[in-house]
Amino acid sequence: AQTVTQSQPEMSVQEAETVTLSCTYDTSESDYYLFWYKQPPSRQMILVIRQEAYKQQNATENRFSVNFQKAAKSFSLKISDSQLGDAAMYFCAYRIVNTGSNQFYFGTGTSLTVIP
Amino acid sequence: DTAVSQTPKYLVTQMGNDKSIKCEQNLGHDTMYWYKQDSKKFLKIMFSYNNKELIINETVPNRFSPKSPDKAHLNLHINSLELGDSAVYFCASSPRLAGGPKTQYFGPGTRLLVL
Numbered sequence A: 001a002q003t004v005t006q007s008q009p010e011m012s013v014q015e016a017e018t019v020t021l022s023c024t025y026d027t028s029e030s031d032y033y034l035f036w037y038k039q040p041p042s043r044q045m046i047l048v049i050r051q052e053a054y055k056q057q058n059a060t061e062n063r064f065s066v067n068f069q070k071a072a073k074s075f076s077l078k079i080s081d082s083q084l085g086d087a088a089m090y091f092c093a094y095r096i097v098n099t100g101s102n103q104f105y106f107g108t109g110t111s112l113t114v115i116p
Numbered sequence B: 001d002t003a004v005s006q007t008p009k010y011l012v013t014q015m016g017n018d019k020s021i022k023c024e025q026n027l028g029h030d031t032m033y034w035y036k037q038d039s040k041k042f043l044k045i046m047f048s049y050n051n052k053e054l055i056i057n058e059t060v061p062n063r064f065s066p067k068s069p070d071k072a073h074l075n076l077h078i079n080s081l082e083l084g085d086s087a088v089y090f091c092a093s094s095p096r097l098a099g100g101p102k103t104q105y106f107g108p109g110t111r112l113l114v115l
Helices: none
Strands: A003-005 A010-014 A019-021 A024-026 A032-039 A046-052 A064-069 A074-079 A088-096 A104-106 A110-115 B004-007 B010-013 B019-025 B031-037 B043-050 B053-057 B064-067 B075-078 B087-094 B110-114
Touching: A003 A088, A003 A104, A010 A019, A019 A110, A024 A074, A032 A064, A032 A074, A046 A064, A046 A074, A074 A088, A104 B043, B004 B087, B010 B019, B019 B031, B019 B087, B019 B110, B043 B064
Parallel strands: A010 A110, B010 B110
Antiparallel strands: A003 A024, A019 A074, A032 A046, A032 A088, A064 A074, A088 A104, A088 A110, B004 B019, B019 B075, B031 B043, B031 B087, B043 B053, B064 B075, B087 B110
């Protein structure tokens, strides 16, 4: 079964500090893509960052970076210099490459609070 | 300029009614999706359409039917609405590039409340 687990339902971070959100997944496939989506109170889903499983180098997007450990099937998101606007629900997701299905598998989300 | 748009943004209706939610994308994507997000914020895929062909249909009641008049639209029609249908419904789209990540782009969501 394809599953994504986010073990932290809620996290908080002080403004300007760094926080790491964890994500693990379960798949027997070797080729896939990983994503982090952000959902602010407006409820819109926004792509934060993505990682190709075949790449060893961790993806980075400004203050957002990932720690991708393929053997451990772990894909954590690090937010540096946290800002108030980072407060949101964060969803981890992945998609298998070699399949006719375009299905994405989402975790249950981590709610991030940023403390001023 | 909105990439994926949904209408209406809010929908309040009585049990037993039939309603539709419209979705349009101007990204030229080939695949579109519908997700349901419940009160616990759990995101569940309902359907996806690829070139007008349904390719995913999770265990969704047949009261829900996706309708795609063309590649840029995937509307969600719901018959005989029930209280448990209250949720936020998201439309999304992704390109059909071979080997690509097919990153999904989401609409703003439609908040459905069934009374």
